[in-house]
Amino acid sequence: MALVEPTPDGRFGEFGGRYVPETLVPACQELEEAFREAWADDGFRTELHVLLRDYGGRPSPLTECHRLGEELGGVRMLLKREDLNHTGSHKINNVLGQALLAKRMGKTRLVAETGAGQHGVATATAAALFGMSCMVYMGEVDMTRQELNVFRMRLLGAEVTPAVSGSRTLKDAVNEAMRDWVATVGDTAYCLGSVMGPHPYPWMVREFHRVIGDEARAQCEALLGAGEVPDVVTACVGGGSNAMGIFSGFADSSAELVGVEPAGGAAVGRGVPGVVHGMKSYLMQDEWGQVQEAQSISAGLDYPGVGPEHSFLASIGRARYEQVSDAEVIEAFQLLSRTEGIIPALEPAHALAWVSRDREALAGRTVLLNLSGRGDKDVAQMMEILG
Amino acid sequence: MTAALTDSATGVAGVAPAPSEPGVLETALRAARADGRKLLIPYVTGGLGTDWVETVRAVAEAGADAIEIGIPFSDPVMDGPVIQEASEKALRAGATPQSVLDQLRNSDAGVPLAVMTYYNIAFHMGHERFAAALGDAGVAAAILPDLPLEESGEWAVAADAAGIETVMLAAPTAPDERLPRVCARARGFVYAVGLLGVTGERDALASSATIIARRIKDVTDKPVLIGVGISNAAQAVEACQVADGVVIGSSVVRRMLAGEGPLGVAAYVAEVRAALDAS
Numbered sequence: 001m002a003l004v005e006p007t008p009d010g011r012f013g014e015f016g017g018r019y020v021p022e023t024l025v026p027a028c029q030e031l032e033e034a035f036r037e038a039w040a041d042d043g044f045r046t047e048l049h050v051l052l053r054d055y056g057g058r059p060s061p062l063t064e065c066h067r068l069g070e071e072l073g074g075v076r077m078l079l080k081r082e083d084l085n086h087t088g089s090h091k092i093n094n095v096l097g098q099a100l101l102a103k104r105m106g107k108t109r110l111v112a113e114t115g116a117g118q119h120g121v122a123t124a125t126a127a128a129l130f131g132m133s134c135m136v137y138m139g140e141v142d143m144t145r146q147e148l149n150v151f152r153m154r155l156l157g158a159e160v161t162p163a164v165s166g167s168r169t170l171k172d173a174v175n176e177a178m179r180d181w182v183a184t185v186g187d188t189a190y191c192l193g194s195v196m197g198p199h200p201y202p203w204m205v206r207e208f209h210r211v212i213g214d215e216a217r218a219q220c221e222a223l224l225g226a227g228e229v230p231d232v233v234t235a236c237v238g239g240g241s242n243a244m245g246i247f248s249g250f251a252d253s254s255a256e257l258v259g260v261e262p263a264g265g266a267a268v269g270r271g272v273p274g275v276v277h278g279m280k281s282y283l284m285q286d287e288w289g290q291v292q293e294a295q296s297i298s299a300g301l302d303y304p305g306v307g308p309e310h311s312f313l314a315s316i317g318r319a320r321y322e323q324v325s326d327a328e329v330i331e332a333f334q335l336l337s338r339t340e341g342i343i344p345a346l347e348p349a350h351a352l353a354w355v356s357r358d359r360e361a362l363a364g365r366t367v368l369l370n371l372s373g374r375g376d377k378d379v380a381q382m383m384e385i386l387g
Numbered sequence: 388m389t390a391a392l393t394d395s396a397t398g399v400a401g402v403a404p405a406p407s408e409p410g411v412l413e414t415a416l417r418a419a420r421a422d423g424r425k426l427l428i429p430y431v432t433g434g435l436g437t438d439w440v441e442t443v444r445a446v447a448e449a450g451a452d453a454i455e456i457g458i459p460f461s462d463p464v465m466d467g468p469v470i471q472e473a474s475e476k477a478l479r480a481g482a483t484p485q486s487v488l489d490q491l492r493n494s495d496a497g498v499p500l501a502v503m504t505y506y507n508i509a510f511h512m513g514h515e516r517f518a519a520a521l522g523d524a525g526v527a528a529a530i531l532p533d534l535p536l537e538e539s540g541e542w543a544v545a546a547d548a549a550g551i552e553t554v555m556l557a558a559p560t561a562p563d564e565r566l567p568r569v570c571a572r573a574r575g576f577v578y579a580v581g582l583l584g585v586t587g588e589r590d591a592l593a594s595s596a597t598i599i600a601r602r603i604k605d606v607t608d609k610p611v612l613i614g615v616g617i618s619n620a621a622q623a624v625e626a627c628q629v630a631d632g633v634v635i636g637s638s639v640v641r642r643m644l645a646g647e648g649p650l651g652v653a654a655y656v657a658e659v660r661a662a663l664d665a666s
Binding site for chain 1: 462583
């Protein structure tokens with residue numbers, strides 16, 4: 001099955017929708033219309049393609065990791081190198097798309113939420129590039145553990161406001177960004193950082209990231225032979241944007257799709273359907289429907305929900321979702337650094353942690369892993385953990 | 388949802404218009420309006436402090452026409468700092484939808500009650516069960532600010548069947564063609580969102596408040612109350628030059644958080660009541 005457009009009411013199966021305050025309904029409708037029109041416009045596509053190439057550094061390479069593969073006991077490991085993009089992660093694909101769309105819609109200000117800071121940095125970067133003002137909301141807890149990215153965003157000219165309510169992490173940053181947008185919807189575009197939120201975001205953000213999967217599909221064919229695909233395609237899942245990006249290139253193939261969630265933020269693995277942040281999706285919540293706080297070593301995956309299309313893919317069995325512990329992630333972080341000279345972000349280290357744990361079952365198979373970001377931002381935190 | 392359920396009044400497949408017979412809340416508000424009275428609905432966070440039910444009774448005696456009871460939710464995206472803080476405090480103190488409703492059942496407030504909460508609370512409990520729980524607690528209406536017209540179909544079927552009135556919000560951003568469709572689904576009253584933004588007190592009444600109230604009144608004869616940003620008696624009076632009434636939330640809850648107690652909060656509500664009656 002190829003991934004398709006959601007239904008007119010923004011659903012993938014039963015998931016998705018547009019559960020927003022009435023104030024934002026017209027804005028979401030306007031955004032959907034603008035995106036639909038821009039995405040069908042060759043001029044817009046070309047402009048974005050050129051930006052991604054000349055500014056973003058695309059296409060990102062596919063790297064075969066021989067030493068890692070040997071260390072894992074004979075898994076053929078391919079990495080899609082989103083860590084080599086400008087700003088250090090896949091987030092730039094979506095942000096350049098949304099910023100270009102915002103400009104086309106006549107918006108002059110971008111507002112964003114950020115967890116680890118990668119989406120915030122990417123949004124601040126796009127705002128600088130397009131001469132727009134930029135406000136990033138970030139959980140107070142995350143501002144401490146990702147201090148460097150806070151400085152980066154400010155250097156890029158963005159304002160960073162701490163989210164001080166609730167768990168003071170990504171979930172609360174989304175709340176603050178939505179509250180900002182409710183008040184500023186006239187001149188402001190909400191540059192949402194994952195395949196989540198109200199329709200059209202889950203669809204639009206997936207479309208902006210499908211370049212990852214399309215490139216990887218062609219690169220795998222060049223490496224493995226015409227018509228060949230990897231046995232397994234894997235990526236980490238918080239909201240799930242990098243995973244949707246790479247899955248979109250392989251959903252219609254025989255490749256097994258595996259999303260990897262942190263055990264402390266496993267919406268698919270441990271959640272039940274719920275509604276928050278504009279969407280119906282799997283959600284970690286208590287017996288009354290209060291949203292639970294996620295607990296993960298990785299600020300970027302510290303989120304109790306997940307994009308609705310992941311919930312859909314899980315419900316129909318097209319993708320499966322695994323959970324890994326913080327300890328397994330720390331191991332994987334070191335493993336890739338040591339064997340390949342690539343320091344991964346803690347987020348994609350989750351996907352590698354699963355491969356490493358399941359290495360026996362994966363022996364002799366080809367695994368494509370989306371290396372969604374580089375680890376520079378995590379080095380200080382890891383220095384503390386590893387002493 | 389099937390096309391057969393499409394109703395031209397709401398313009399959304401699966402969203403039938405509200406039953407034409409007014410419910411308890413709408414009947415009460417219409418009667419008060421017919422008497423020339425400006426409508427006043429204070430908001431009280433359920434489960435905030437040990438005396439919140441007393442506050443509900445005191446506020447009713449102070450001249451409220453109905454009372455909005457907030458069932459605290461973990462992620463209140465339409466609420467500003469005051470109601471966020473109140474929600475967090477109530478949740479930390481162990482408030483649940485059931486505990487709030489259980490306490491309300493015996494509140495004997497003497498005016499209609501409307502629950503304000505977020506959709507996941509209803510969705511998680513199940514639409515029918517939540518609607519029945521509201522009815523069982525003597526609640527007349529529900530306000531779900533993150534459940535817009537397009538998503539309201541399944542909830543509205545259950546609410547209508549249980550006799551629970553679903554209040555709809557109408558915002559300044561709505562194009563003209565949208566307002567009559569929202570009003571067609573509204574029961575109890577139409578909640579005019581006074582400004583672009585979340586709940587909270589402001590120095591002055593936003594000019595958008597009376598503009599949206601006027602636009603709504605032009606398309607419906609249901610009671611129209613302005614909420615979000617009504618911060619004191621003077622602003623309530625100004626809003627009621629166009630609207631049928633006001634909802635006051637943060638200015639009430641701020642006094643609860645400050646420990647003013649049922650009497651202090653009621654004194655404030657009485658002050659707003661007196662100003663409206665004198666206007």
